[in-house]
Amino acid sequence: xxxxxxxxxxxxxxxxxxxxxxxxxxxxxxxxxxxxxxxxxxxxxxxxxxxxxxxxxxxxxxxxxxxxxxxxxxxxxxxxxxxxxxxxxxxxxxxxxxxxxxxxxxxxxxxxxxxxxxxxxxxxxxxxxxxxxxxxxxxxxxxxxxxxxxxxxxxxxxxxxxxxxxxxxxxxxxxxxxxxxxxxxxxxxxxxxxxxxxxxxxxxxxxxxxxxxxxxxxxxxxxxxxxxxxxxxxxxxxxxxxxxxxxxxxxxxxxxxxxxxxxxxxxxxxxxxxxxxxxxxxxxxxxxxxxxxxxxxxxxxxxxxxxxxxxxxxxxxxxxxxxxxxxxxxxxxxxxxxxxxxxxxxxxxxxxxxxxxxxxxxxxxxxxxxxxxxxxxxxxxxxxxxxxxxxxxxxxxxxxxxxxxxxxxxxxxxxxxxxxxxxxxxxxxxxxxxxxxxxxxxxxxxxxxxxxxxxxxxxxxxxxxxxxxxxxxx
Numbered sequence: 001x002x003x004x005x006x007x008x009x010x011x012x013x014x015x016x017x018x019x020x021x022x023x024x025x026x027x028x029x030x031x032x033x034x035x036x037x038x039x040x041x042x043x044x045x046x047x048x049x050x051x052x053x054x055x056x057x058x059x060x061x062x063x064x065x066x067x068x069x070x071x072x073x074x075x076x077x078x079x080x081x082x083x084x085x086x087x088x089x090x091x092x093x094x095x096x097x098x099x100x101x102x103x104x105x106x107x108x109x110x111x112x113x114x115x116x117x118x119x120x121x122x123x124x125x126x127x128x129x130x131x132x133x134x135x136x137x138x139x140x141x142x143x144x145x146x147x148x149x150x151x152x153x154x155x156x157x158x159x160x161x162x163x164x165x166x167x168x169x170x171x172x173x174x175x176x177x178x179x180x181x182x183x184x185x186x187x188x189x190x191x192x193x194x195x196x197x198x199x200x201x202x203x204x205x206x207x208x209x210x211x212x213x214x215x216x217x218x219x220x221x222x223x224x225x226x227x228x229x230x231x232x233x234x235x236x237x238x239x240x241x242x243x244x245x246x247x248x249x250x251x252x253x254x255x256x257x258x259x260x261x262x263x264x265x266x267x268x269x270x271x272x273x274x275x276x277x278x279x280x281x282x283x284x285x286x287x288x289x290x291x292x293x294x295x296x297x298x299x300x301x302x303x304x305x306x307x308x309x310x311x312x313x314x315x316x317x318x319x320x321x322x323x324x325x326x327x328x329x330x331x332x333x334x335x336x337x338x339x340x341x342x343x344x345x346x347x348x349x350x351x352x353x354x355x356x357x358x359x360x361x362x363x364x365x366x367x368x369x370x371x372x373x374x375x376x377x378x379x380x381x382x383x384x385x386x387x388x389x390x391x392x393x394x395x396x397x398x399x400x401x402x403x404x405x406x407x408x409x410x411x412x413x414x415x416x417x418x419x420x421x422x423x424x425x426x427x428x429x430x431x432x433x434x435x436x437x438x439x440x441x442x443x444x445x446x447x448x449x450x451x452x453x454x455x456x457x458x459x460x461x462x463x464x465x466x467x468x469x470x471x472x473x474x
Contacts, residue, residue: 005125009110012133017103020145023453024099027146028092030457035471036353038148042091045070045148049089061278065157065182066150070097094148101152102145106136108159109428115166117432130438135427138302139448140416140474143456151417154183158190158421165194174257181265185275188265189406190421195258196399199251203241203395210237234394282347285410289337290371295408296381297374298419299426305440306433307384316383327379334375342371345413353470356414388430400425416474 034042040060045067047055070089074097078088087093110132117128136142144151157180164173177191241247252259269275276283300307320327348360364370389397404422411418433441452474460469 005129008125009129009132012129013103013106016106016133016136017099020099020102024096024146026457027453028095031469031471032091034091035147036473038091041066041148041150042094045094046089049074056278058278061276061280061283062150062184063182063277065179066097066148066153068182069153070094073097073100091148095146098145098148098152101156102136102142104156105141105152105159106132108156108163109135109424112159112163112166112428113432115163116428124432127432127435127438130435130442131432134438134442134445135424137442137445137449138420138424138427139445139452141420141424142445142449143452143474144417146453149417150183151420154180154187155420155424157183158187159424161191162194162425165197170198170254170257174261177258177261178264181261185277186407186418187421188262189403190425191258191261192406193399193403193425195255195262196403197396198255198258200393200395200399202247202251203238204393206241206247207237207394234398282345282413284412286343286412287341287409288343288412289341289409291408291411291414292405293334293338293374293378293382294414295404295419295422296378296385298416299423300381300384302423302444303388303427303430303441305444306427306430306437307388312384312387315387316380319383330382331375331379334378335372338371338375343412348414353472354415355472355474356416360414385426388426391431392429400429 040057044057044060044064047053048064048067048071074089074093077083110128113128113131117124141151141155157176161173161176161180164170164176173194174191177187177194180187180190274280275285344360348354348356351357386397386401389400392400404426407422408418455472457471460471462468463470
């Protein structure tokens with residue numbers, strides 16, 4: 001980090017932390033008691049603060065990473081400051097842990113942007129800094145910095161894992177991957193993605209060598225052939241690569257730490273009889289393929305200031321004109337997936353405190369044909385998603401898409417929090433946008449954050465059978 005850029009970024013971090021503390025103070029004053037999932041997380045963390053590590057709430061479905069980190073941070077502070085009484089491991093103190101993770105996420109996002117866009121380092125200081133700031137205020141993630149949820153910590157360790165992979169520190173990356181899994185078991189997917197980037201790199205090299213030998217310049221390794229013959233060629237090459245002892249050996253020499261994490265996770269799944277700990281009835285996996293379409297739409301909305309422009313829309317129309325049968329096939333398959341694989345979780349329709357409840361009620365339940373009428377929009381959103389990676393290598397793109405599928409499709413519940421890491425990974429790998437587009441993105445995120453926090457704080461309501469104050473949230 002250059003000296004001047006260092007000063008700018010330090011000032012930015014300080015300002016971000018100060019504003020977040022002010023918002024944190026307001027949220028905590030308005031909602032002093034644990035809210036929503038906090039009613040499970042806060043008491044469990046307080047048990048850990050008292051040294052009761054053998055007690056576990058069976059309603060909690062994630063591993064105890066958040067509680068262990070909370071105790072590890074709070075206990076030394078309590079000892080140094082000689083704190084006693086109810087303030088120790090209070091709801092406010094536990095929530096404050098996520099503000100620290102917010103600062104860490106901002107720094108990690110900045111380092112990742114610098115590493116991923118190394119070639120664009122000249123005269124891009126303001127773009128790198130603003131891009132990191134914008135992503136750290138990504139609305140779904142930023143909101144949960146003020147509550148005691150696992151999202152901030154889970155994102156922190158996942159980003160840290162990927163950063164170490166980019167720097168070639170694979171043992172450290174694997175260890176951090178274990179920490180991310182302790183926050184949320186599905187982060188094994190992003191540990192697999194880190195390993196997948198190494199495999200993709202080796203496959204790209206082999207693909208280049210093969211095409212150099214054949215002198216075939218029609219299918220450069222940075223492009224995905226949108227044809228059946230192209231798909232067949234990729235599948236055959238992948239099978240050949242994975243069955244080659246020399247290629248497998250070369251991959252394992254660098255990726256063995258991730259393989260050990262994967263093997264350990266498989267042991268955990270076998271011993272635990274599944275991925276979920278605690279209440280399994282509400283977290284059953286299924287093939288909810290429309291989740292991928294929801295994610296594409298979610299991604300299109302939040303990346304709108306960056307991705308949508310006249311030239312991209314024109315490219316889409318040209319692609320439609322050039323390959324009409326391909327897009328008709330994709331539309332037909334999408335209609336089939338929406339028809340046969342749409343699942344609605346009981347929580348989605350039962351809890352009117354979450355925004356997805358209103359998305360489903362006011363959009364999808366308006367008419368039974370709405371979900372089918374949205375398919376063309378899904379196709380465009382999916383094309384826009386893939387078009388953003390046209391500069392990335394073929395096998396990297398395939399590895400990332402596979403991880404996005406694994407992170408979204410098995411989820412029965414439409415929950416925007418599940419889209420946080422996939423979206424951040426998508427956004428980080430987009431070409432570094434221009435300054436005006438970054439400003440527009442930051443303003444969009446700021447407006448959404450202001451609206452959601454305002455609604456959470458001021459628009460309270462009560463259920464007929466309860467005196468507790470209810471609030472709207474992501």
